[in-house]
Amino acid sequence: MSGRPPISGVVTTFNNASTLDACLASLAFCDERVVLDSGSTDATVEIARRHGARIATKPFAGYGPQKQHAIDLATHDWILLLDADEHLTDAGREAIELELRNARADGYRLPRQEWLFWRWAHPHARGNWQLRLFRKSRGRMNTVPVHAAPVVDGDRRDLDAPFRHYGEPRLADRVDKVNRYSSGLVVHKRQGGVRGIGMRILLQPTLAFLKLYIGKRYFLDGWAGFFAARTHAFYTFLKYAKLLEAQRSSDEPTLRS
Template identity: 30%
Template sequence: MHPKTVGSKENRISVVIIAQNDEQRIPDAVASCRSFADEIVVVDGGSEDGTVATAEALGCRVYENAWPGYAKQRQFGENQASYDWIFVIDTDEVVDTKLAAALIKLKPELTDPTAAYSVYRIGDFLGRWLDKGEYLVRLYNRRAYKISDSLVHEMPDVETSKIIKLNGVLWHYGFRSINDHVNRFNKYTDLEAQTALRVRKPFRIVNLLFRPPARFVQKYFLHGLYRKGVAGFAVAIFWMMYEFLACFKHYELTSARKRLDQHQPSSARKAADPEKKGETSYAVQ
């Protein structure tokens, strides 16, 4: 799909979306990108609803790829794109008109592949938009940067000095229900703990004791969630829970690995040592 091409192939933009069971939300995400996208690539991880058919009907280039994890799925989508400039958006996100205009204006100036562009994302909760958002790199050149191979919070690996902020907002319609929120936090904290284990980050009791309340203070007071009533209080509590679960799950995995190491023969420990073999392999019960 090439709604509007600007200049040469070098400054055209491929929008890449990873999707799964989101036929209701993906039309808004796709529509919000039409004005600046030269193509829209959708990678479906095995939807059981009409996500694939909906994306195809919207004119997207659709690929089906069994879910390999967040980073690898984004990397797969990046590799299917026709153009080097990649704009990443999720099915539950919408580009506002100001951000779309900024991207349209930017396209003829996309001459430096080492530059990367961040957008300001604001999320919702219980029907209320949260005032405090975050800047995330969403436009980058795949010749210069790749999605980091992390289990969670996968982002292009870009130096801060190379990031340019764009005007406008990326609206994140991330809230579906309390139950969904809890399930996603549980899944993400699993991945956080597994990542910490994989990079051999040591567990520290001070993190378990102080990070959860510190996160609550940050979100509720410093970020002004106290102004959002019950919704704001709930978000701050959820973030405190997130920190506690991520830290405690890290403790659980670290303890299990220590027990496993203690029961392994020394020869087996040496064979499993990633520093000796150049790769990491953990068997945690």
């Protein structure tokens, strides 16, 4: 769109052939699309090439470092960062194009609409706001090992530019992800220090369930919303339970033969 600065659409990939086409198609308005692949064995790279994306390959270095490397490859200052299983809506594209003609901030949080097992979240459910549009010169990825996200040194705003996340289609896939992610956070949380772990184990899962089921209105999504809120509560339980387990295990005496 005339009058706005150029945008780099940035995506990291690994075996995302089932969702990458929709992702890159939604970024067609960007002035370049950068895809950093970590060794896909399916049609991911072929799909990226078909969309005219600039493709690079790098072994997976962790969520944050991998995304940061992809951002560093971008030519333009404005970055629109999506995961390969996400896509920008038409309304989101229009909002971004309009806003950047006279940008009021250095970074923007956008509302993410979730796929809940077999349906998209209800239109009146609240989106998960995430910072995905930002100036490369003012932002970079944080160091959280699993939930790495951009941080911006400058003004931030919420922009009603929706994007969609095609999450796990099966409950088993969701439980597997919950297990992997909760394990990935243990070292990070031990380094940062967490107080009151026992109370967190007892209280936080219930609060996490209520935050989604009531606060984000997942009750509007029937059983799909209930499953999503309940597995999120289970994730909250696991990340603190595994942390307590790790602490207790390190206190055990070393067994010698």
